[in-house]
Structures are given as structure tokens and as C-alpha cells.
Amino acid sequence: MTELLFRDDAYLKTATARVVAAHDGVVTLDRTIFYPLGGGQPGDTGFIVRDNGERIAIADTRKGAEPGTVAHVLAPGATQPEAGETVGLEIDWKRRYALMRLHTALHVMSCVVIAPVTGGNIAPDKARLDFDIDIALLDADRIADGTNALIARGVATETVWITDEELDARPELVKTMSVQPPRGAGRIRLLRIPGIDLQPCGGTHVANIAEIGGIQVTRIRNEGKRNKRVEIVLRD
Numbered sequence: 001m002t003e004l005l006f007r008d009d010a011y012l013k014t015a016t017a018r019v020v021a022a023h024d025g026v027v028t029l030d031r032t033i034f035y036p037l038g039g040g041q042p043g044d045t046g047f048i049v050r051d052n053g054e055r056i057a058i059a060d061t062r063k064g065a066e067p068g069t070v071a072h073v074l075a076p077g078a079t080q081p082e083a084g085e086t087v088g089l090e091i092d093w094k095r096r097y098a099l100m101r102l103h104t105a106l107h108v109m110s111c112v113v114i115a116p117v118t119g120g121n122i123a124p125d126k127a128r129l130d131f132d133i134d135i136a137l138l139d140a141d142r143i144a145d146g147t148n149a150l151i152a153r154g155v156a157t158e159t160v161w162i163t164d165e166e167l168d169a170r171p172e173l174v175k176t177m178s179v180q181p182p183r184g185a186g187r188i189r190l191l192r193i194p195g196i197d198l199q200p201c202g203g204t205h206v207a208n209i210a211e212i213g214g215i216q217v218t219r220i221r222n223e224g225k226r227n228k229r230v231e232i233v234l235r236d
């Protein structure tokens, strides 16, 4: 198991860790600040820093083949660290923080567009949600204004854990039809934005929605019968 440091503190930019294994360009660590691809949020990039100062580029982060582990994918041609080695970790914070702001913005927007969410994706420069809704009901200015009005409340986000049984008793919490929360671990992580949103999510979020600043809706597009896509960017 890899200890997921970003779960308790999404703002960790550096940490130290021990290399558990390194082969075929993939490094497993005993703990990590690198978020692995999942829930529409891309995996982190950054560096493993050796004692001698050598910087080994991490091109991507994925869930590992072993349950509960994280695979740090080395850039092509990068040196492989040794198992047992203690190393420094550095994530590309500028990229990750943009992902955190956009990710949290999608939570807020999902409370402005009242429809089932059929898909979603986050990139460092833009993010989108797909809704099962009549496209005529989607108005870019109204969505942006509604989302920005909620962001302006400036409330702190909270992480809440519930049991599988509690979630089963409250199916309305699961808005994203295409991404069912992982079950079987006994407990499920929720993001709560008090007065705005509460839904299962394992991603990384900003501590206060004021950090999002504001959003613009750049595009509304028909991507299929049940997928009306709303794409956003950060306003600054």
C-alpha cells in the first residue's frame, strides 16, 4: 500500500519517501504526494530528487497494478532510482493547483446545472462536465453567473467519510452516473462544500472555493443524446 499524503493535505508540494520498487520505468514509493489519474482528474507530474541532487522526471501518475499502490511513471530515458533509496518528491505545483481549482469549480457548477452528470474531465487549462439535459436549457452566461455567485460565497471545503451502507441509503449523493464511487473498502470519501454540494470524490480540491476566483463558460456542445457538454476555463 502507498500512503496517500494528498488525501489529508492536497497542498503538499514536497515530501520525502522510500522507493519500494522501480522497474520498467515505473517507481513505487511507500508514500506519495502524486495524485494518480482518476475521477476525471489527470495524474500529477514532477520530480523524484535523489540525495546527490539528481532530478528524475515523473511524466505521469497512475493507480498501480497492486491494489492501493501508486505507479509513478518515469519520463522516457530517465534514470531509475534504487529500491530502498530515500528520495525527495516534488510535484509540478502550478499544474496541480490549476487542476484543483478547476476540479472544485466543476463541483460548484454541478449545483448550478440541475441534471444528471454523464461525464467529466479536467485538464490544467480547461474542464468539462457532460449533462443529460435538453441543450436548449443550457445558457453559457447563466451557468457562469450562477457558478461565480456561488464561488463568491467563499466557503471552506470539507472532507467527510461515510460507510458503504450510509451511501446506499442516500443514492441521491451520486450525481455522476458514469463514475460510481469505489466500494468495498468500507468507507467512501465525500467532498462537502457547505450549503452548495456534497458528493463522493477522491480527487484534490482547494481549501476554500474563493481560490477558484471565477470561471467562464467557453463552449456548450452536443456530444450525444445524453451528453450535453459544458466546457469552462478559469477567469484569471
Ligand SMILES: [Zn+2]
Binding pocket: 103, 104, 107, 191, 201, 202, 203, 204, 205
Ligand atoms: Zn472532487
